[in-house]
Amino acid sequence: MSNSISSSTAPTPSFYGLDRDELSARMREQGLPAYRATQLFSWIYRKHLRSSEDMTNLPRGLRGSLGAICDLALPHAASVHSTPDGSTHKFVLELRDGRRVECVSMRAPRRLTFCLSSQVGCALKCSFCATGLMGLQRNLEAHEIVAQVLAMGDFHGWEDARFNLVFMGMGEPLANYRSVMHAVRILHEPDGLNLGIRRITVSTSGLVPQIRRLAEEGLALGLAVSLHATTDELRDQLVPVNRRWPIRELLEAAREYGERTGRRVTLEYTLIAGVNDRPEDADRLSGIARDLPSKINLIPYNPVPGLEWRRPSPEEVEGFAQRLYPRAPAVTVRHTMGGEIWAACGQLGGLTR
Ligand code: SF4
Known part of the structure; x- marks a missing residue:
């Protein structure tokens, strides 16, 4: 030989x-x-x-x-930013073409989560999101997605093999479908990391055809739908892709996904003070969650420089959650991690301090 x-x-x-x-x-x-x-x-x-x-x-x-035969080089970490309590780290990786992509590790008491990016920037321009302000620079290749996992795993010394992956970083993962799915299969490879499919969640702003395609993959990935509003009028403003696939179509696709995979879909709802946190919003949201069925994850808005939106107070968040409970008992309020280093949800976009 x-x-x-x-x-x-x-x-x-x-x-x-x-x-x-x-x-x-x-x-x-x-x-x-x-x-x-x-x-x-x-x-x-x-x-x-x-x-x-x-x-x-x-x-x-x-x-x-x-x-x-193959190139073993990994992207260089241009910088790593850590919160004072050490629970959250933001990694800025420099890619071969000089572009930079960010990913985040978050350690809660019994859980390590890696938040992955799928694109450099994003074309969807959700109105509260730092990545949307960048516009789309390019899709990531599968190897650039896998490399994020290795960069974070190496940093943490692989001390916790049972970490979770969420595609909630920069970009709309279902707009880069081929590379995201290829990366998922590489990460799931039994001779490799052997990461359980149920530990991986893909978050989408609502690309309905790709949700249907994902349901046909034979992989029961977690699906999180970034809803953020309960009327098309408001969602058209907050999540402009809603003009192409309005709420009714999105929820129908989410229902099909849940039925096909046996997984309960998560509805992500960023709470923005005075915009989508009124009692009637809560009532409509609880009705949606009960009918889907789904669980609700409330995300108090994380500030982004240059955007005017305001984060509700903890009391306002709690009041909104309480109003949901009777009809939608599966409600969680996301504990904000990484706000000190511009690493919280919606804050990835080349920001440093
Ligand atoms: S929230 Fe997600 S889909 Fe919307 S602009 Fe930001 S990265 Fe893109």
Whole structure:
């Protein structure tokens, strides 16, 4: 069996964008046995090695020439920002083309959550969101999504293998469907990180055809729908994609998703003082949640420089939640994490302090 690598003019793909079958195929193209792909997955995703030099069960010739098969380089962390209590970290990763993407790790008492970005910027321009102010710069590749997980896992020393992933960072994940799903399958790979599908949640502002497509994938991913308003008139302003797929169509697709996957959909509702936090909003929201069925996650608005919206007081948030309970008992209020470092929900957009 030869370990010399034949040359090619095509750019070397990133290891982190290859699933095991794709890597096996590349190994075979080079005259190498496919099981080398399994060994490499194990070193990278299970033993968390980042250099081929230390992969002792690979032939020395392959270790030296692996760079011709796949690129093991990870994006450089341009900066890491931490909250004073150490619970939340924002990572600014510099991509090959010099663009930057942000991701966030949050540690609660019994849970570590990684919040992932799917795009640099976002085209959907939700009116309360720092990422929307950037506009869309580009979609991320699958390897750039997987790399976020590795950057955060390496930082935390992989001390907690049962972390959760939420696609709630920069971008609309279902607008970058192919790369997001490819990344999910790589992260789910049994010979790799083997991350449980039920630990992954995709959040969408309401791309109805892609919600339906997601329901057909045979993967019971968590689905969070960014509702934020209970009338089309208001949602058209807060979440402009509502003009294309209004609330009724969105909820219908969410219902189908829940029925198809057996997972209860989460309705995300950013509470903005004087805008969507009136008693009649609560009454409509509880009716929606009861009919879907779904759980409600209230998110007190997180300020963004240049935007005029105001966060309700804790008492106002509690009053809104209390009004929901009789008809919609599954209500949580999101505990804000990362506001001190512009890392809370809706604040990712190149902001630093
Ligand atoms: S809330 Fe999400 S979909 Fe809306 S602009 Fe921000 S990143 Fe885009």
